[in-house]
Amino acid sequence: MPSRTPEAWPHGAVVLDAERTRFALWAPDARHVSLELEDGSSRPLQPQADGWFMAVEQCPPGTRYRFGIDGEIRVPDPASRAQDGDIDGASVVVDHQAYRWQHPHWRGRPWHEAVIYELHVGVLGGYRAVEQQLPRLAELGVTAIELMPVGQFPGARNWGYDGVLPYAPQASYGSPDDLKRLIDSAHGLGLAVILDVVYNHFGPDGNYLHRYASAFFREDRHTPWGAAIDFRRRQVRDFFIDNALMWLLEYRFDGLRLDAVHAIDDPEFLGELAQRVRQRCDPARQVWLTVENEHNQARLLERDYDAQWNDDGHNALHVLLTGETDAYYADFAEQPTAQLARCLGQGFAYQGQRNRHGTPRGEPSGHLPPSAFVLFLQNHDQIGNRAFGERLAQLAEPQALDAATVLLLLSPMIPLLFMGDELAAPQPFLFFTSHHGALADAVREGRRNEFAAFSAFADADQRQRIPDPNAPATFRASRPQVDPIRAERTQALYRQLLRLRRQFIVPYLPGAQALGAEVLAPGALCARWRLGDGRELRIDLNLSAQPVEQPPVALQPLFEYPPPAHSLSPGPGLAPYSARASLGAVAPTPDLDGERP
Structure with missing residues (x-):
């Protein structure tokens, strides 16, 4: 096994050769840091400049370890490449060079060819079970799958946005090699693979950074999840940029979708991340970078990012299909047709207009190409953030939904489907977690209180009917099932529209x-x-x-x-x-x- 340069990945455990691993932890609040191995031995990490602790040890791939902080607590590596079980288990040294790729010459697909299928790995049964779905999706006309976040989260059931170890693929879904094989198999079928990544916060359970690296956060600014991450610091910026590079270079993902970048109060970080990705990835590769951004910042799409999820388009369509105008749909209650027309003709509906709170939102977007906008009828948020997780197949007139599907799949915007759309799946997609104790109680009550703004749940007794996110039954109910008659009719429509898109529209989108x-x-x-x-x-x-x-x-x-x-x-x-x-x-x-x- 050849030796590799540790500077390539400064955070965490980097395999140098068959026997040696370099360990690094940024812990500016710690006095002493030790490497705690599974055999019970403890070895000190040496203090370095700027709050770093490092050591090179005789630890081959597969070694289980934790970090000891000041002799008081033992914590997983925040840049753990894999966990032996849950977030409080041992971290595992991983040799990413050991996997033998079956399709090493895959270079991706141009962005304008994207037809994206968003899915939740856990609901579908893990990395290997998702792999079994790939031939069907490729035959349907899908050209890319998008995985909801897979960074290690607490427990076995979670949407993924509560992750605390963003370098470690969720252990309950399979091994790192299982994830690589999923991506490898997708490439063999001509499918690109996108990963949803969360760089705006850490989950509430299992994050020990406040104990030894409080400088990761800034208490003067807060997000809906707590203290904002301090992207002014070089070590913090590198933690997340190196994470993005790991997914793209070591796992060969074809793109990343950055979650809720409006909660990242540092536009320079977003620009630097995109630039570093473009610099480090082989220019012959097609690497996609997209964002979710409530602020509708068109400037991010002018150079650094390929596209944004267009919530405005979805919201206008949802109001037209369902008549619902509660909560954030109130911004589209008065003129949904005109707002949809504005999205189709100019990109965003809100380009500086005031929303229901009286706050200006958005930037002019009419100069951007249609492919700068990802259009969808549903996604994980828009289904799962409903109290009972109903899909449009249960809410809309079936013919109206089919007509909207024509717009979705034949417009020049980039279409995104959510798992089960093509099957007219009747099952909900609910919000689920696997927290315990006081946190489970807080999540349950917080979830129910979110719907106080909806007229159907104005009464507290009504909100008690909302499913408990922590109940295993809530997770099981979210698995899409097939009604053969409805599924075949709907799949036939999707297949036909995607064939027309592929032949008559995609070649002429540039x-x-x-x-x-x-x-x-x-x-x-x-x-x-x-x-x-x-x-x-x-x-x-x-x-x-x-x-x-x-x-x-x-x-x-x-x-x-x-x-x-x-x-x-x-x-x-x-x-x-x-x-x-x-x-x-x-x-x-x-x-x-x-x-x-």
Whole structure:
């Protein structure tokens, strides 16, 4: 085994060769740090400048260890590459170079080809069980899977956003090599793999950084999860940037989605992370960086990041499909059709307008390409943050949902599906954790109190019906099941739309630009884009129960839902709950007749 340079990964345990490992811990509040091994022996780490403690020891891969702090407590490595069990178990030395990749020459896919399928590894049964799903997803037309966070969290059940050891893949899902094999298998099927990462906070259970590295946090600024992380410090910035590089270089993930970057009060950190990633990754690779950002900061998408999850688009669609206007949907209650049109024509609905709290939100986004926005009908948040985790298949008129799916899969924005969407899964996706004691009680009550702003849960007794996040039954209820009849019909629609997208839209997305969107009637609109080859793509959508008059469209039909033979109002107008996609002709004209349903 060749020796490697420890400076490549300054935090944690880095394997140098077959027998030696370099251990490093940033512990500026500690007086003494020791390496505590599974055989009961203890070896001191040597103090270095700027709060570091380091040592090189005869510890081969597989060694179990903890760090001792001032002879008072023993803690896992905050940069543990794997855990022997839960967060309080021993950390494990991992040799990332030992895995033999079956598809070492994979270089990824261009961003404009992305059709993303978000999933929760635990609900689907672990890394190996997800691997079994990959052929079906590739055949459907998915081009990338996105894993909800897998950094080690307390217990065996969690969404992943309560992680405390971000370098260690969750042990209850499988081993580091199991995760690598999942990614390797995906690459063999032409699928990219994205990881959702959480750099805005640590979970409430199992985080010992306050004891020996309080400088990780700044008490003068707080987030919804507590004291903000202090990204002004070089050691803190490197902790998270090196984590991003580990996932991309050692595990060969094809991209990262940064969770809630609006809670990272340091735009310079976000820029540096993106730049370091671009510098360290092989320029021949396609590496995707996307964000979730409540602030709608278009400037992040101008250079450093490929795209943002477009919550505005989802929220407007959700109001149109369900009529719900509680809580944050109130921002879309008055003009959801116009706001959806603004998203399709300009990216964000909120580009500086005031929200329901009177606060300006967002930046102008009309100059960005459509591919800078990830559009979705559902995701883990928008389902799981409901009291009972209902999916749109249980909330919306089925034909309206199908019509919205046409928009999702044929618009030039990047489509994201949530696991089970393509099966019309009737099961909920609930919020679940596996906390214990007082923390479990606090999470349960906090979860129920979140819904006080919703009219259906204004009464405390009503909120008691909300499922307990810590109950194993809550986790089990979130596993998507298949209703064969509904699943086959829905999968057929997804398969057909993704085939059309792949053939007639994806090749022409580079250089595409929005031409605007027009409201036709409440719930109905027309959106137009200029594709990279100069053709016009047009989508006419009616999510209302009323037909909409409309002059004939002078473009070739690409897809119509429902099919003309089943339409309640055939002709140039839009039937209730309908969608029509059309393309401008070029010479030679594509054989659209052979592709239309």
